[in-house]
Amino acid sequence: MSDLSGGPEVAVEATGASSAEQFVRRDKSRLERFQSFLHRYEVGSSLIVLAITLFAFSLIHGRTFLDAGNQSTVLQQVMFFGTLAIAQAIVILTAGIDLSVGVMALLSMVVMGRLAVDTGLPAWLAILCGIGVGALCGLINGVLVIGFKLSPFIATLGTFAAYGALVLYVSESQTIGIFDLEEKAPFLKWTGESITIGGFIINPGLIIMLGLFAIAWYALKWTAWGRHVYAVGADPQAARLVGIRTDRVLLSVYIVAGVICGIAGWIAIGRFGSVSPQSGVDANLDSITAVVIGGISLFGGRGAIVGALIGAVIVGFVRNGLALTNLEVLWQSFAVGALILVAVAADNWIRRVKA
Amino acid sequence: MSTTSTVTPVLEARGLVKLYGSVVALDGADFDILPGEIVGVIGDNGAGKSTLIKALSGAVQPDEGEILLDGQPVKFKNPVEARSLGIETVHQTLAVAPSLDISTNLYLGRERRRRGLLGSVFRMLDKSGMDADAAKHMNDLGILTVQDIRQPVETLSGGQRQGVSVARAAAFGSKVVIMDEPTAALGVKESRRVLDLIADVRSRGLPIVLISHNMPHIFELADRIHIHRLGRRAAIVTPKSHTMSEAVAIMTGAMTVDDVTNAQRAAGT
Numbered sequence: 001m002s003d004l005s006g007g008p009e010v011a012v013e014a015t016g017a018s019s020a021e022q023f024v025r026r027d028k029s030r031l032e033r034f035q036s037f038l039h040r041y042e043v044g045s046s047l048i049v050l051a052i053t054l055f056a057f058s059l060i061h062g063r064t065f066l067d068a069g070n071q072s073t074v075l076q077q078v079m080f081f082g083t084l085a086i087a088q089a090i091v092i093l094t095a096g097i098d099l100s101v102g103v104m105a106l107l108s109m110v111v112m113g114r115l116a117v118d119t120g121l122p123a124w125l126a127i128l129c130g131i132g133v134g135a136l137c138g139l140i141n142g143v144l145v146i147g148f149k150l151s152p153f154i155a156t157l158g159t160f161a162a163y164g165a166l167v168l169y170v171s172e173s174q175t176i177g178i179f180d181l182e183e184k185a186p187f188l189k190w191t192g193e194s195i196t197i198g199g200f201i202i203n204p205g206l207i208i209m210l211g212l213f214a215i216a217w218y219a220l221k222w223t224a225w226g227r228h229v230y231a232v233g234a235d236p237q238a239a240r241l242v243g244i245r246t247d248r249v250l251l252s253v254y255i256v257a258g259v260i261c262g263i264a265g266w267i268a269i270g271r272f273g274s275v276s277p278q279s280g281v282d283a284n285l286d287s288i289t290a291v292v293i294g295g296i297s298l299f300g301g302r303g304a305i306v307g308a309l310i311g312a313v314i315v316g317f318v319r320n321g322l323a324l325t326n327l328e329v330l331w332q333s334f335a336v337g338a339l340i341l342v343a344v345a346a347d348n349w350i351r352r353v354k355a
Numbered sequence: 356m357s358t359t360s361t362v363t364p365v366l367e368a369r370g371l372v373k374l375y376g377s378v379v380a381l382d383g384a385d386f387d388i389l390p391g392e393i394v395g396v397i398g399d400n401g402a403g404k405s406t407l408i409k410a411l412s413g414a415v416q417p418d419e420g421e422i423l424l425d426g427q428p429v430k431f432k433n434p435v436e437a438r439s440l441g442i443e444t445v446h447q448t449l450a451v452a453p454s455l456d457i458s459t460n461l462y463l464g465r466e467r468r469r470r471g472l473l474g475s476v477f478r479m480l481d482k483s484g485m486d487a488d489a490a491k492h493m494n495d496l497g498i499l500t501v502q503d504i505r506q507p508v509e510t511l512s513g514g515q516r517q518g519v520s521v522a523r524a525a526a527f528g529s530k531v532v533i534m535d536e537p538t539a540a541l542g543v544k545e546s547r548r549v550l551d552l553i554a555d556v557r558s559r560g561l562p563i564v565l566i567s568h569n570m571p572h573i574f575e576l577a578d579r580i581h582i583h584r585l586g587r588r589a590a591i592v593t594p595k596s597h598t599m600s601e602a603v604a605i606m607t608g609a610m611t612v613d614d615v616t617n618a619q620r621a622a623g624t
Contacts, residue, residue: 223478224466227455231463234452241450242464243435301454 038346039353042295042303045346046310049293053314057321064324068199074316076192079205080105080271080280082312083264084287085294086209086216087257089308092291093220094233094253095300096152100141101261102284103163106277108134108265110171113275116185117176123187131262137163138258142251160284167277176275192270205267212260216305229253234301282333286315289336292343297351315339362389363426365562366411366442366531371420373406380406381417382586388531388562393553395577396566397606403586405535408566412444412533413437424530435464443528445520447536453509458482458489460508461523492526493518496555514545518552525556532556533564538572550576570599582606 028036038045057065064070084101091098112130115121121129137159144155181189191205220226228249231239239246272279292298293314294307318339319332364387373381380403388394398404409415411422413431421428424440431437434444451460462485468474469481490504496518508516517537524532534553538546546569553576557563567573573580574594582590582605590605590612597605597615604610610618 218477222480222482224468224480225478227459227463227466227480230455231452234454237448238450238452239463241434241446241448243438244464301452 035350035353038295038350043307043310044295045350046294046307046314050310050314050317053317053321057317057324061321061324065321069201070320070324072201074313074320075206076201076203076271077319078312078316079191079203079209080264080268081283081286081290081315082309083205083209083212083267084261084283085290085308085312086212086305087260087264088287089291089294089296089303089305090216090220090229090253090260091152091257092233092288092296092298093229093300093303094250095236095298096145096250096253097156097288097298098141098152098254098257099156099284100137100160100163101257101264101287102280103160103167104134104137104258104261105264105268105283106167106280107137107163107170108262109268109275110167110277112188112265112269113176113181113185114170116188117180117275120184123185126185127188127266130265131259134258134260134262134265135255136258138255138261139251141258142254145254146247146250171275171277173277175277178273181269181274188266188269188275189273190270191267192273203270205270208263208267210309212263213305213309220305225249225252230301232300282336285333285336285340286312286319289340289343290315292340292347295347297347298344299347299351302351364388364423365390365425366564367423367426368407368411369421369423371407371410371417371422373403373410373415373417379586381410381420383420384583384587386411386581386588388564391557391560391562392578393557393563393565393576395573395580396564396583397568397570397573397580397602398583399606402583402606404566404583407583408444408533408535408564411437411564412442414444438527441528441530442533443524443531444533445517445524445535445537447539451508451516451519454507456505456507457493457511457519458486458504460519461485461489461492461526465527488526492522496522496525496552512545514541514548517541517545517549521549521552521556525559525561528561531562531564533566535566536568537565538567538569546572570603574599574602582612584608 084105087101088098108130111133112126115129116123116126141156141159144150144159145152148155178189191208192203195202195204220229228239228244231242231244232246232249236246239249268280269275290311291308292311294303294309294311296303296305296307315336318335322332322335323329366386366388368384368386371381371384371386372379382403384403384407386407396404396408406415410417413434413436416430416432422431423429424442429440431440438444452463455463467481467485469479473479474481486504493504508519511519517540521534521537524534537553538549541549550572553563553565565573565576577594580592580594580597580602581588582592582602584606585608592602592605592612601610601615605612605615
């Protein structure tokens with residue numbers, strides 16, 4: 001080092017210290033500690049909201065709310081948009097959003113209904129075709145986002161309208177009622193059958209939803225694909241630099257979302273007891289709300305899939321609790337809308353956590 | 356200017372040419388690095404330094420010229436190919452995913468699966484194995500202040516994050532590690548730590564290409580210094596043969612390497 005000549009930079013040599021300089025630290029306030037806690041335990045905030053929701057409605061309604069029959073009703077309502085929330089969660093983890101999950105499910109549903117009831121195709125085959133339609137819709141979303149470089153918001157806003165029109169076209173705006181289903185394709189509404197376990201009524205659709213949550217959890221937590229989904233959402237450039245083929249990961253995410261929506265279409269038939277192009281109008285909003293309340297960040301790369309399940313249950317309880325108060329349905333939508341805004345604001349606050 | 360030809364360079368480039376439209380970013384550039392040495396690369400902005408580095412790491416495909424790895428001609432279609440041949444790059448924009456933990460980041464893009472059916476059919480990751488090895492790599496380089504291998508990278512300081520990047524390169528680079536401005540975003544003491552880390556990696560026998568704007572850092576660590584100017588190698592100097600101001604003079608074109616030699620002779624050194 002003897003021949004270093006001149007220049008103010010030369011005096012860089014540190015004197016033995018090997019760690020970054022430490023500032024004097026003041027203790028964190030309670031609020032800041034709470035913020036750090038929520039940042040560290042992603043599911044924490046959703047569990048707190050769930051506890052508050054249950055507590056509040058139990059106080060207001062008492063027995064009627066806690067009654068096993070009522071709880072079963074909530075779970076039955078959750079099974080449809082809860083399934084959509086899985087698809088939504090995976091897309092949101094990549095820092096995207098899918099506004100078309102609801103209509104993809106409806107399109108799959110009317111395809112299943114028309115094929116099974118009107119053309120006499122075996123129900124299981126009709127269901128597979130419906131799920132295939134979901135996959136195709138997801139593929140189109142993916143191609144728009146990756147191939148045409150549209151923002152996910154715009155791409156799926158467009159397909160939301162387009163798929164919605166296809167729902168009306170395929171169904172000819174007609175509802176296939178419960179009697180037709182009963183007579184020609186009872187397996188279509190199998191997802192809504194009742195299985196009674198100790199006062200609780202469980203539907204196959206609910207079990208399918210929980211199974212899909214389990215699969216999604218495994219895929220996200222225990223496979224390389226899952227890690228790549230998070231990496232693409234957290235920092236796409238970094239993901240590309242370490243050799244992840246980000247386009248492939250994104251495309252697979254949109255297709256998987258489409259498949260899950262297709263399965264949700266089957267669950268919807270059980271949930272509503274009919275194949276109606278008008279059903280499930282709130283499902284889109286509810287699925288996004290479930291994901292965001294569940295602590296999955298809209299900015300991508302952060303959150304756990306189990307949060308979406310807790311979020312879906314919260315939305316179900318809020319809707320149910322308000323329904324029991326005999327308020328008009330519009331106030332349910334108002335409440336869910338308010339909930340999503342609070343959740344996004346909370347997400348912003350939690351992400352600003354200081355080390 | 357030429358190196359002793361008895362040793363085969365680990366990585367060598369001959370006459371690289373790269374055109375961007377009418378701009379000649381590389382104009383017959385040569386490069387070589389020998390086993391176990393640190394080669395510093397300096398050059399003014401726009402000298403074609405980063406294009407050279409991108410060509411060596413596979414991010415850019417040269418229009419002409421050849422790249423030799425251990426004396427064998429190679430062609431990289433992309434960075435993944437270069438990496439699979441043992442050339443690791445530490446990028447200036449720290450390629451780490453902030454919300455993911457250290458272990459996940461170390462193995463990102465090259466995850467290891469469990470043995471048997473769990474791995475082949477269910478694609479299950481060997482998390483405990485990767486965590487243990489990640490901890491070992493971090494310990495080997497003395498990045499001990501990181502207590503928890505499952506800690507999200509965003510909770511680390513800038514220097515520690517750079518440490519994760521360096522550890523990743525050192526763990527997987529079998530031939531050469533290329534470091535692009537590893538201290539550019541760091542404070543004085545954090546830089547010191549990363550420099551120690553780089554020296555450590557070299558002492559384990561891995562040759563390093565070090566690109567930096569910071570002359571003292573280059574002169575402290577490099578065995579030889581490649582001065583890049585106008586799309587080609589203007590000179591190779593060593594910290595012993597030349598001073599920083601001479602290197603800067605060659606880099607900016609104020610003097611040629613011969614001018615410097617003559618001046619040194621005249622001064623009697």
